[in-house]
Amino acid sequence: MEPDEQDERATTGTPPAVHLDGITKRFPGVIANDDVDLEVERGTIHALVGENGAGKTTLMNVLYGLYEPTEGTVRIDGEPQTFDDPGDAMDVGIGMIHQHFMLVDTMTVAENVVLGDEPTKWGGIVTDRERANRETQALADRYGLEVEPTELIEEISVGEQQRVEILKTLYRGADILILDEPTAVLTPQEVQSLFGILRELIAEGKTIIFITHKLGEALEVADEISVLRKGKLVGTVDAETATREELARMMVGRDVLLEVDKPAASRGDLVLDVEAVTIEDDRGVVAADSVSFGVHQGEVFGIAGVDGNGQSELIEAITGLRKPTDGTITFDGRDITTDSRRSRVSAGMAYVAEDRQKRSLVMEYELQRNGLLGRQHLRPFSDGRLIDWGATGEYVDDIIEEYDVRPADPTAKAHSFSGGNQQKFIVGREFERDPSLVIASQPTRGVDIGSIEFIHNRLLELRSDGKAVLLVSSKLDEVTQLSDRLGVMHDGEIIAVVDPDEVTEEELGLLMAGERPDNLDVDGARVRRSSV
């Protein structure tokens, strides 16, 4: 099964910009990287793909000087280097753009760009803001990165913030840029503009290493793609000739079904009816404005949108974690707008929360007790006064087996599991409740590709069983593939409900950005509630 596409590059005169030579990184009890050889040519984009926990980030942290390799050598332009800290890596021109932006929200674009390396005046004490603004602008112009140096970070979009991150590394003279999952938070349009910037950068002679688990993106933007699995380099392939299936097989080690095979929907009764619901966020700002939609038995209703457009608040209102200021929510024909969370759970509402560590698990509890959460007062787990640990144990063992949670240890604490396994456990706990409505918010966020496939199939099984499924995801391919109807949220409104089989990715992207394309039926927005 091991593919054998190890790149046989003819030796050329110039050494590669980055050469990771036999890198092994061991942590106590774990080998994160096992004898990895990676060469990246100057002026190219090199994608590094692999599942969560495959060792991508560890490898890059070795390159970036955060970790010292246990064995092996890092060569930059042929010269062996040892880095004690990221500062050393920066000195030889390596810059890292982190997945979570390293920006100070309350400071301006230019201040963030120069932070730690400020132009000063008056004997080096006072920051020369004018020069900082000027230099930021000059750098931005040179590489085609549109930013306004004097704007505050908290006031600009995520796409702009990413450009500021790139500017930060360029300002420090980076020649080799490492981008860690840079597209996770971007709209499709922003992704395209990022790719434009990356191409601009390599045209200027920069070298880019692009960490991702989205195969499509790797194929689109990279020159070469290296695949890591379980800490080992499986191979390096040419992006021109590689295919998604081939890459997925290299990543997982077996064939993966990339397209979801979805049987036709058989829509039944209306289960959830949300009518003109208005919700305020924690700051008292309207987060969802008069939102209406319905979810039927046997269908998946998807909600797409860039994070932070009111999806979280909407879901919190439906699940009973937040009180709407206006509107009604009806569940199985009963008005539940003011019902408690507990009565909603008892009525058959299952909820896979977007932040699993905050909402779904007690990290310090073992799986056994986590499996009980939410139903500690219901039979067969409790007779109303005492918990029946025997029944709980059996139930948890079933989930672990059924949902392939690894390691299969009900006495291990939640925090000792990987994100994917935590999620599989939560999905199991919620789905096995025999719910009539399943609300799944970002169910595959931070989950590896094998588990994603599993969770998707389970969602579709629920649908076949005649359950109503409400799916919120910022992953476009996920919502379009799974949903029967798809509502797009922007700025607190569902601006259109579309048929995912007919809408194009471009149209969705525009909708997510708040623009309704001309060719899209405007009625799509008006008949939001195709229920009734």
Added chain:
Amino acid sequence: MKAPSVTRRQGLLIGGILFGLITLGLLIDGGGQLIGDVAGVFSVSYLASAIRLTVPIAFAAMGGIFAEKTGVINIGLEGLLIIGAFGAVASLYALSATPIGANIWLAFVLAIVASTIVALLFAIVCIEFKADQIIAGLAVWLIALGFAPFASIIIWRRTSSPSVGTFSTISIPGLSALPSIGPLFEATPPVFLLALAVPFSWYLLNRTTFGMWIEASGEDPKSLDTAGVDVRKVRYAGVLLSGVYCGIGGAGLALNTGQFVGSGDTMIDGRGWIGLTAYLIGNYNPVGAFLASFLFAGLEALQLQLQQIAGYDVSSTLVGIIPYVAVLIVLTFVGRTRMPSAAGEHYDSDE
């Protein structure tokens, strides 16, 4: 950093109006005589005494800003003021064999050193050992509250010191000769230091590179760390500055009075806590914090003087709560204060 928001200014304005309202309230059944008496309270000398009372509060408040803006919440300001006050008087007492002139400055510096050392211990506990900042801050207060009177008893056999001498008043040539506002330019050195410290602190926070690091350290330490600046050092600097400022504030108060009083809540008497409130009202802006401190000090001076108006049967306890009631009211009106995002959180660079 942004200037105080409009609501904040309105808050301070409301506080100002309160001055008037409280005065009015006292007038209701007082008759003309009281109006005259109370009106007599507001004079240039009243203003001068209000500014003198502002010194410990405002220094504590500005010190608190430096610490908290780097991400370390220092609620031990009260304790540091006590150490500053005690340190100044004890030093001056020990040095008093020689003439007072230069020694009072030496005592002043020693008090600052003492307060800064305590702040350093607090910083080590919070930064190196990742102690809970609130508990460590309470410990600073409680230790100081116990230590200063205890040491007083050892040195002077009672909780308070004898009179050891005060700063002499400095007059600014020319300005102090001005009609009516002249007395404002005749004050002790700590008052002039305060006048310098407010703009200095504002400038340090808002214009210097170090100020930028302070803000980054409190808002997003990881960003600062990735940018190659040592977050620990910035946080130490912030906490040590709070020690220096509280040293000045405490010593300034004690050396204006000329004595350390260790009974009850000591002579500091909650001024550190008021300072904490003052910088929250001032939204971490030294100028705003100064104005809020001045407001409280003004109310304090007012109640002191009101108590001295003879012949009215108003309980002094009732008059004494005026500043605190005012704090509550102003806090209600002042709107939301934006805390530094990472305040109170430990930062571990090897994560």
